[in-house]
Amino acid sequence: MNSYKHAHLLIEKAVSKGVRVYAKTKINGKILKENQTQFFTETGHTVHAQTVIFATGYEAQEEVKGKNAVILSSYAIATNQIADQAKWHDNMMIWETARPYLYARKTPDNRIIIGGLDESTGYLEKRDSMILNKRDKLIKQLVNLFPELENRIWADYFWGAFCCETHGGLPMYPDHPNCYFLLGYGGNGTVYSVTLSQIIMDLNTKGVHEDSAMYVKERHFSKSIVH
Template sequence: MDLRTEEPFWLMRSGIIQSFPSIKKSASTEVVILGGGITGSLIAYYLAKAGISAILIDKRKIGMGSTCASTALLQYEIDTPLQELQEYVGFENAARSYQLCIEAIAKIEKIVKELNVEVGFSERKSFYYASNKSDAKELPKEYELRKQIGIDLEYWEEEEIKNKFGFSAPAALMSKDGAQIDAYSFTHHLLDFAQKNGVQVFDDSEVTEIKHHKSSVELTTKYGLKIDAKKLIIASGYESQQFLSKKVVQFNSSFAIVSEPFEQKELWLDNCLIWETARPYLYLRTTDDNRVLIGGKDEEFYNPKKRDALNDKKAMQLEKEFDKLFPDLLFRTDFKWAGTFAETKDGLPYIGAVDERPNTYFAMGFGGNGIVFSLLAAEIIRDELTGKQNNDAKIFGFDR
């Protein structure tokens, strides 16, 4: 599957951070993790911490699928607003989903501190503004629901927005909880830890066949090597859909640009995360080297050639959107890329097992806060493997 154009910012900046070998002989293990992006690396980290024997394998270089093209906003806000999400899964599950995302951001920060690595992590407030007056009518209810479940946020009206940001919007929510990270670098550091603690990591090793047995799973690589495991975890990002007969995701094309570095350190209020209510939405963040990253202008199709042909046009549109918000900041695009993006009907991830693939777990954390969902998947699957009861697993199950 063609996941992205060739020059995403994080890959261009960091290059190949660490090399891993391809698998050269058949092996057996307790668990195989299929996928070496941010999702697979978080799972490998959690399994290493739990002392579970595991092999992680990827057909590409580590982190070079969607992970190196991720815009890597860490948000508790799910793409589906709380008031809409409760219509899909009920208020209790919707509320818990939002709370779990807040907890996950804090856990990611804890992991970064534990590893003592520089991965561009920083806490950021999240500013969610109404794109029009119609959307603004929904924000007071959204504000009250979030306050009701203990989320720390403020409701701002047009005058306050204008005074603090310089641009106009009819209403907005300013939330305390949010962060940003370099997901590509984080992936490599997670796997460095996992490898040092017993997880075997292989890249450039394509799996061409999976056989499910009564109490095991057998994977075959393109060179005919076998990997036998008691359990398989499919953490293949957007490519995970190919392993399911039921379609659970909608594939879109998304676009992003990164500016040249700015001289001033604070580009807008607290350099917070910025995004809007419109769908598809525009979003902005800064980077640890003082650039601005803008994403959005999504298109509802999966067609790599058509997607890539739009890249220049979409970059210009994103520049214009930035200029509308911050006309005094001279944005000069330094990097631009396009990628495949997937979302689920309710905005929640799919985590867990399905009957058609015995001894297998899926970690499908999609949407605007896919990294946060990936951490939740890592914890849920770790608990399944260790026999620990996880009361939140049902929220993200395939039978919801």
Template structure:
């Protein structure tokens, strides 16, 4: 799949951080992880840290798929409101999903702390009402989250204007959020695994997968074989091609990053990621070196050539939208890009075995606006599945809920 357009900021900023080899001979391992993006890296790290013999294969260069285009907003807030999930799956399961996402933020911080230079930064999340008609829904959402132990504050329009320069009628301010450089985090994790003896191979395309009740065999496009006890398909949005079932809608999402802004210009936006209640939503976050990343203007066009042509016009539209919401900000894009973005009907990810392949093949589909947070949860969930242990979110995040 052609997953991105334009010039994603992270690879340009970081350059070629680490070189990984192609697979050049047949391989045996306990768990083969297909996908060398942030999801595959977190899952491989979790498995290897608990004694599993892991190998990672990626068809592109490591980190060069959707991870390179990610804007990396790390938040507990799911694209679907807690109130809506309660109606779909019951209050206990819905609240558990939200609380587990909140727990994933410090878990990601612990992973980043062990590595060098991932630009991980704790911050707040400001979720604002796009228009006055959305206020009752957001107030109800705030009350429900408080009831389930999620800490937040309600800000009115005057406070938003005064503290953030934001024109909006009200917002939920949560302290539990973070940002990171996803490309660095991925490369640092996989380079560390490689130093510890884990096989990490890029430019290695898996063309065939055969599973039995006892093992999995993978074949590369060059005819090499990987024999494993388990496989984890963490191929991001391209993972859908392995399943004969429509699980998500692919869309295109657009973003740009500014040059570093002058000291003091960001104010509280330097430590706050911002998003809105409209769908698709406008969002922004700061980088550690004082840039702003702005994203949104999603559309249903997932045709690479058409997406390519829209990058610059969508960047201009994003600039206008930011100007309307933040009259004091005058932004100029330094780089603009777009990427494939998949969303499920309920905003939840898919983790676990699919009936098409049996229990030896696990899928990691961390779709939605908080995909990295989902991947952190999924790493533990899939380890539990491989070790034949229960996990509290295994049912809710599984393919069983599709029925």
């Protein structure tokens, strides 16, 4: 999906429900205490809040450099259009559990998107310097999966981007009073964020959620819980 358009539609829906949105408002100072939560804007305004939710994605590392967080560089390509992909079973999405991993899927216009081959670097110049090499490796990996595509595919589009995950795949919980961090880290971060948003909503409206123990710092898991 178009994630940029999707985010804006969510914001529009929130506004229709009464949420006030202040675009391009930079926060350049804050006071976070148990009985006092204030944010100061660059225009001199002060925002008071009972609860703060940080939903800033990887940029949260500028706020709290969590030792549990790792910034990676990931790569992907979109191939030329290929009409005959008969050996692709049921148009399934492919996602390896290996590290580094590969994922691949078909698009409605008969392209193949394949990506992965993550590198442990958060530096823009180093990330971009490897894009062409990763492009060629991804083509080879795709041919390894589907030998019949050899000499029939090339990368019409290719790119690199940062992604962030935690060492154990578990949430981050910085010691910020009255604050929650909803960041979408990891390959399944979007799914986890939906779950966590429901937990945060109930904690703030009802004071309790049966699964909040998975988020708070002092987690105690039973043997039946698998993350």
